[in-house]
Amino acid sequence: MTTDGSAVAMVTDTTDIVNKAIKYHKTAPTATAALGRVLTAGSLMGSRLKNKDDSLTLTFKGDGAAGIVMAVADYSGNVKGYIENPSADLPLKPSGKLDVSGIIGAGYMSVVRDVGLKEPMTGISQIVSGEIAEDIASFFAQSEQTPTLISLGVLVDKDLSCAGAGGVFIQLLPYADESVIDKLEQNVTKITGLSSQIASGKTCEQIMADALDGIEYELFDEIETDYVCDCSKARMLRAVKSLGRDELQKIFSEQKTVEICCRFCNKKFSFTSDIME
Ligand SMILES: [Zn+2]
Structure with missing residues (x-):
């Protein structure tokens, strides 16, 4: 400042x-x-x-x-x-x-x-x-x-x-x-x-x-920043469940797993039909 x-x-x-x-x-x-x-x-x-x-x-x-x-x-x-x-x-x-x-x-x-x-x-x-x-x-x-x-x-x-x-x-x-x-x-x-x-x-x-050349100022804070993705299995599960029971039933009748990919870090999460229980 x-x-x-x-x-x-x-x-x-x-x-x-x-x-x-x-x-x-x-x-x-x-x-x-x-x-x-x-x-x-x-x-x-x-x-x-x-x-x-x-x-x-x-x-x-x-x-x-x-x-x-x-x-x-x-x-x-x-x-x-x-x-x-x-x-x-x-x-x-x-x-x-x-x-x-x-x-x-x-x-x-x-x-x-x-x-x-x-x-x-x-x-x-x-x-x-x-x-x-x-x-x-x-x-x-x-x-x-x-x-x-x-x-x-x-x-x-x-x-x-x-x-x-x-x-x-x-x-x-x-x-x-x-x-x-x-x-x-x-x-x-x-x-x-x-x-x-x-x-x-x-x-x-x-x-x-x-x-800030020519202007008096004081340095207050120095912080380390990073590319951080906070995706988690629990959060992805919520996203999958938001599709609704009917839609999920339809998907699992055709395939064993649902794969979902985090759009921020490309990490993949897969879920099986037991998430319906
Ligand atoms: Zn992520």
């Missing part, structure tokens, strides 16, 4: 998280970048939740080849994600960047925060560019009236692994000082090429120092 209380800033290195996502989902390069950016943003936004059992779901639903892209994060920034079409891929843009907006397309994005209330809090806004960071900044500006600076980057290597990924997330607090806002805007150029900076070994502390 800046010493004068104008802004809260967070920086994350999600290289390992994105590499786990590649392993689970076998994503093509453009899909890796799309899912990686959503995972990075989800982790950053999740870490702003207050309580242990809170969760945040960030979903992009555009008409591009990627289909639904989503991330589910907990309050400590652990995250899991899903992309409907992991083979979505396009040629590089003239700028040499992966064409994330091309596979996201036009549509809506949503942020759902489950904080233990009767109903989760849901915010929806239009996808403005499909590049993820701009869309999230626009979401915060429109739905939550919170000016937000967000930069997300995923660098895909020639061997299709992730060479570097991360994000910077800065939110202005009410009555933010104008001079701090000016400096933050000037510093934006220092955090461009974020994924290359991380790939070449720049630490989160160094990136934070660039993002």
Whole structure:
């Protein structure tokens, strides 16, 4: 946080998280970048939740080849994600960047925060560019009236692994000082090429120092984040049972087992007809 209380800033290195996502989902390069950016943003936004059992779901639903892209994060920034079409891929843009907006397309994005209330809090806004960071900044500006600076980057290597990924997330607090806002805007150029900076070994502390150059700040917290899936046999059993008794009876009359696959980590669970008893 800046010493004068104008802004809260967070920086994350999600290289390992994105590499786990590649392993689970076998994503093509453009899909890796799309899912990686959503995972990075989800982790950053999740870490702003207050309580242990809170969760945040960030979903992009555009008409591009990627289909639904989503991330589910907990309050400590652990995250899991899903992309409907992991083979979505396009040629590089003239700028040499992966064409994330091309596979996201036009549509809506949503942020759902489950904080233990009767109903989760849901915010929806239009996808403005499909590049993820701009869309999230626009979401915060429109739905939550919170000016937000967000930069997300995923660098895909020639061997299709992730060479570097991360994000910077800065939110202005009410009555933010104008001079701090000016400096933050000037510093934006220092955090461009974020994924290359991380790939070449720049630490989160160094990136934070660039993002907040010329502004006094204090480091509050440092947390380890990971790609974490909390699927379990019990949860999958509930999903299978939700098909209803008649449907299950029909299935088991044709086959001995029902197999169900976790969409976040591809772990397989199989159930036999004794679940009907
Ligand atoms: Zn799982």
